[in-house]
Amino acid sequence: MTVSVLLFIILAIGAAGYALGVRRARAAAGGDTRKLHSLTGYHGQSVLLFSAVPALVLLGLWLVLQPLYLDHRAGAMIAVADIPEGGSLDLVLADVRRVAEGLDLLVASGGMTEDDLAAMGAADSDLKARLGGVGVALAGEVGEGVFEAARDYRHATHGLSLAMAAATIAAALAGLVFALRRIGTDYRARNVSEGFVLLLFIASSLVAVLTTVGIVASLLIESIHFFRLYPARDFLFSLTWNPQFRGGSDLGIWPLLWGTLYVSFVALLFAVPVGLLSAIYLSEYASRRLRALAKPAIEVLAGIPTIVYGLFALVTVGPFLRDWFAQPLGLGSGSSSVMTAGLVMGIMLIPFVSSLSDDIINAVPQSLRDGSYGLGATQSETVRQVILPAALPGIVGAVLLAASRAIGETMIVVMGAGAAAKLDLNPFEAMTTITVKIVSQLTGDTEFASPETLVAFALGMALFVFTLGLNIVALYVVRKYREQYE
CATH class of the missing domain: 1.10.3720.10 (MetI-like)
Known part of the structure; x- marks a missing residue:
C-alpha cells in the first residue's frame, strides 16, 4: 500500500469520524443541542482530530525511522570483503537499495517470479543484465553479500510497509472509537479543538527556530569534521x-x-x-x-x-x-x-x-x-x-x-x-x-x-x-x- 493511499484512508476515517461525532453529540443531547457544552461542530472536530492526528504522527515517524532501520540491518549483513577497495559502506548500501528496487521491478513486470528470485544468486550471469534492463545502474559488480542483503532489504521493506499500514489504520480507528466514547453533554469538545489549534500555532512558530537550529547544527558538525582533516589556522589565515x-x-x-x-x-x-x-x-x-x-x-x-x-x-x-x-x-x-x-x-x-x-x-x-x-x-x-x-x-x-x-x-x-x-x-x-x-x-x-x-x-x-x-x-x-x- 502506497503512502498516498494510506493518507487517503486516514483522512477518510477522519471525515467519517467528524460526521459520526456530530451525530453522536446530537443523540447524546436528545435532539436539543442547547444541553451540550460545545457546539456539535466542535464534537465532530474532536473526533476528527483524535482519528487523524495520532495516525499521521505515527506515519511520519515510521517513514523517518524505517529507512534508518533498513540501512542498519543491511549494513550488518555486508562483510568487509564486499566493500570494494577505495569505496565505502555508503556506496555498497546504495547498491543494495538499487538491487532491491530492481528486483521489485523485475517481479512487478513479470520478468521474474518469487520462486525465480529465491533461486537466483549473485553468481547468475544475467543478473546485472536483468537489472540493467529495468534501468538499475550499479557502482560495481554485485557480490553475494550485496545480493543477499538486497533480497533481505526487499522482504523487510514489504513487511514493514504492511506493518505501517496496519498500525496507522489501527491508530486511526482506535482514536475514532476513543473520541466517540467521550462524547456527552458535559464533554468540553471546544476546549479540545481550540487546544489543538493552539498547539498548531506553537508548532508553526517553532518551525523557523528549529530550521535555524538544524541549519547551524548541520554546518557546525560538517565544519568540525573538515577542521579535523584540514588545519583551521591555514583555512582562516591563508591567502591562497x-x-x-x-x-x-x-x-x-x-x-x-x-x-x-x-x-x-x-x-x-x-x-x-x-x-x-x-x-x-x-x-x-x-x-x-x-x-x-x-x-x-x-x-x-x-x-x-x-x-x-x-x-x-x-x-x-x-x-x-x-x-x-x-x-x-x-x-x-x-x-x-x-x-x-x-x-x-x-x-x-x-x-x-x-x-x-x-x-x-x-x-x-x-x-x-x-x-x-x-x-x-x-x-x-x-x-x-x-x-x-x-x-x-x-x-x-x-x-x-x-x-x-x-x-x-x-x-x-x-x-x-x-x-x-x-x-x-x-x-x-x-x-x-x-x-x-x-x-x-x-x-x-x-x-x-x-x-x-x-x-x-x-x-x-x-x-x-x-x-x-x-x-x-x-x-x-x-x-x-x-x-x-x-
Whole structure:
C-alpha cells in the first residue's frame, strides 16, 4: 500500500469520524443541542482530530525511522570483503537499495517470479543484465553479500510497509472509537479543538527556530569534521585558494571572502543611492499618477530570474565595460569582472531598497511634516532633517536585506565575475565569491569525505557568521537611532 493511499484512508476515517461525532453529540443531547457544552461542530472536530492526528504522527515517524532501520540491518549483513577497495559502506548500501528496487521491478513486470528470485544468486550471469534492463545502474559488480542483503532489504521493506499500514489504520480507528466514547453533554469538545489549534500555532512558530537550529547544527558538525582533516589556522589565515583533489590543497578563505565583499560593495554602492533617491522622489515629490506607474515598474526588477541577470551581465554589460573602460584604461581585457557582476547585481537590488524605503518613508507620521512646514522649513529641508532621520531604522533594514541578498547571490557572480579566487583591487579583474565555491566544491564526482568537499560547509559556516555579525551591527544602529512616534 502506497503512502498516498494510506493518507487517503486516514483522512477518510477522519471525515467519517467528524460526521459520526456530530451525530453522536446530537443523540447524546436528545435532539436539543442547547444541553451540550460545545457546539456539535466542535464534537465532530474532536473526533476528527483524535482519528487523524495520532495516525499521521505515527506515519511520519515510521517513514523517518524505517529507512534508518533498513540501512542498519543491511549494513550488518555486508562483510568487509564486499566493500570494494577505495569505496565505502555508503556506496555498497546504495547498491543494495538499487538491487532491491530492481528486483521489485523485475517481479512487478513479470520478468521474474518469487520462486525465480529465491533461486537466483549473485553468481547468475544475467543478473546485472536483468537489472540493467529495468534501468538499475550499479557502482560495481554485485557480490553475494550485496545480493543477499538486497533480497533481505526487499522482504523487510514489504513487511514493514504492511506493518505501517496496519498500525496507522489501527491508530486511526482506535482514536475514532476513543473520541466517540467521550462524547456527552458535559464533554468540553471546544476546549479540545481550540487546544489543538493552539498547539498548531506553537508548532508553526517553532518551525523557523528549529530550521535555524538544524541549519547551524548541520554546518557546525560538517565544519568540525573538515577542521579535523584540514588545519583551521591555514583555512582562516591563508591567502591562497587552490583546491587539489589529489592532494596538496591550499584552502584559504580570504580570497573568497574578499571577492564576496568586493562584489557586494560595488552592488550596494550602485543600488543604495539609486534605490533610496527613487524612494524619496516617489514618496515625497512624484504625483499619484506617476507613482502608480513607476513603483510597479521598479518592482518588476525583483521578479526577473537571476539567470536572466547573469545572461545580461555576460552578453551586454561585460563586453560594454571591457570595450569602453577596461581596455582603454589598461585595466583588463576580459568581460568577466567585479564591476560587471556588481553593476548587474546592483540593478537587481534596486527594488529591495526602493520599495522598502518607500514604504518606510510613507509610514512617517504626517504630523512631523506639518510641524516642519509650520516652522518654516522647505520640503527638501523637511526630507533631509525630519523624514530621513525618522525613517532611518527602516532604511537600515532595507539596506541590510539588500546586503544579505548580495552576499548570497551565485548565478550573477558565476556569469559576470568569473571563478578566479584572488586578492586584487582592480574592479575590472575576474574574481569569485564564497557561494560560487560552495556550489563548485559540492558538485561533481568527488568523494564527500575529502577536505576539498567538506570545505564547502566551513565556507557556509563562515558566511553564516559574517551575515550574523552584519545583522548585529544593523540591530545596534537601529536601536541607537530608533525614535518612538505617537
